[in-house]
Amino acid sequence: MVLVIGALDYISSWELSLFVFYALPIFLIAWHGSKQGAIIAALGCGCVWYVANSTTQPYLTTGGYLWATVNRAAYFVMVAIGGTAMRVQREESVARIAALDHARELESELLRAGEREQMRIGQDLHDGICQNLAAIACATECLRADLQAGRPLPPGQVILIQKMLSDTVLEARNLARGIFPVQMDAEGLPAAIQELVATTNQLRHTAIGFETVGEVHIADPQIAMHLYRIAQESLSNAMRHSGASRIFVSVTQGGGRLVLAVDDDGCGLAPPEPNPRGMGLRTVRYRAQLIGARLEISNKSAGGVLVRCSLKVPHDSQISKSAA
Numbered sequence: 001m002v003l004v005i006g007a008l009d010y011i012s013s014w015e016l017s018l019f020v021f022y023a024l025p026i027f028l029i030a031w032h033g034s035k036q037g038a039i040i041a042a043l044g045c046g047c048v049w050y051v052a053n054s055t056t057q058p059y060l061t062t063g064g065y066l067w068a069t070v071n072r073a074a075y076f077v078m079v080a081i082g083g084t085a086m087r088v089q090r091e092e093s094v095a096r097i098a099a100l101d102h103a104r105e106l107e108s109e110l111l112r113a114g115e116r117e118q119m120r121i122g123q124d125l126h127d128g129i130c131q132n133l134a135a136i137a138c139a140t141e142c143l144r145a146d147l148q149a150g151r152p153l154p155p156g157q158v159i160l161i162q163k164m165l166s167d168t169v170l171e172a173r174n175l176a177r178g179i180f181p182v183q184m185d186a187e188g189l190p191a192a193i194q195e196l197v198a199t200t201n202q203l204r205h206t207a208i209g210f211e212t213v214g215e216v217h218i219a220d221p222q223i224a225m226h227l228y229r230i231a232q233e234s235l236s237n238a239m240r241h242s243g244a245s246r247i248f249v250s251v252t253q254g255g256g257r258l259v260l261a262v263d264d265d266g267c268g269l270a271p272p273e274p275n276p277r278g279m280g281l282r283t284v285r286y287r288a289q290l291i292g293a294r295l296e297i298s299n300k301s302a303g304g305v306l307v308r309c310s311l312k313v314p315h316d317s318q319i320s321k322s323a324a
Contacts, residue, residue, distance in 0.1 A: 002022065003048075005025075005048075006049070006052045010053075013056055019072050026083065029083075030079070030083025038083060045072075046069055046070075110286070125175070132171070135164060136161055136164050136165060142157065143158070188221070193249060196232060197235070200239070209247070209248040211249075213252040214254045216251055227293075229284075229287055230260060230309050233281075237281070238262060241267075242268075243267050244266030246264065247262070247263070247264045258310070258311045259309070261309075262306075263300075263304065263305075265304040266305065267303075269297070269305055291311060292311070293310060294309070294310045295309050296310075
């Protein structure tokens with residue numbers, strides 16, 4: 001394109017100036033290529049303009065013609081810089097829109113997850129606690145009838161009611177822990193994660209390790225909840241997908257930061273898919289973004305995956321170490 005414009009400029013008279021058309025190939029290079037390439041093209045267009053008009057230029061001195069060439073070259077360089085700036089602004093706008101769409105998708109997924117959790121809780125209440133309470137109501141009604149009739153209370157029925165009440169209280173406590181497992185105190189997060197590890201070990205017959213380093217203090221219960229959910233999802237992924245023989249969870253506070261890490265020796269992360277369907281890791285990243293934490297998910301050189309979530313905390317306590 002530059003050579004075509006230069007040839008037309010060469011065969012035309014100096015009165016018919018074509019120098020403005022040199023901006024088109026420069027702008028195309030700036031839009032689709034790099035800034036350096038566009039500037040090189042601009043300087044090249046300045047040279048082509050100089051050669052194309054050297055035989056028909058009306059300037060009385062060579063210095064005047066050189067100065068006109070410098071002016072044209074400066075114009076071409078400005079076109080290159082302006083085109084590059086427009087391209088960069090467009091790319092930033094596209095990236096910003098993509099980030100907003102991604103955030104909306106994750107927010108929708110979290111809302112759907114919350115709705116599914118509400119449905120699960122309602123089903124658990126209906127099928128478990130409500131049925132137990134209905135059975136207890138029937139048993140106590142029988143006891144009331146026996147008392148009104150003056151009949152002695154059957155010990156077995158009283159023991160059964162007591163057992164059903166104990167089971168109902170235990171089920172309600174477990175359900176409450178599932179809704180909000182992190183207590184609003186300084187030791188809530190380590191205790192909740194330790195209980196999560198212990199429950200997983202008991203249910204799946206595994207040997208997941210857990211350790212806390214330092215006096216962990218999270219003043220905001222919402223931040224503690226997000227960290228707990230990150231640990232829960234990371235541990236679940238390691239159990240389901242990694243095939244690991246060893247999983248270790250740690251919570252460390254020191255140096256002005258709190259670090260949650262889930263480490264396994266499994267098969268590692270698979271290559272990323274073009275259109276992944278799973279929302280687990282994406283939700284983990286979104287939770288880390290919500291609380292301003294830095295999340296790193298990487299394959300280890302020795303095999304396995306390390307999930308590391310680092311969060312800046314306002315105060316540190318003196319480091320002490322306890323293992324579980």
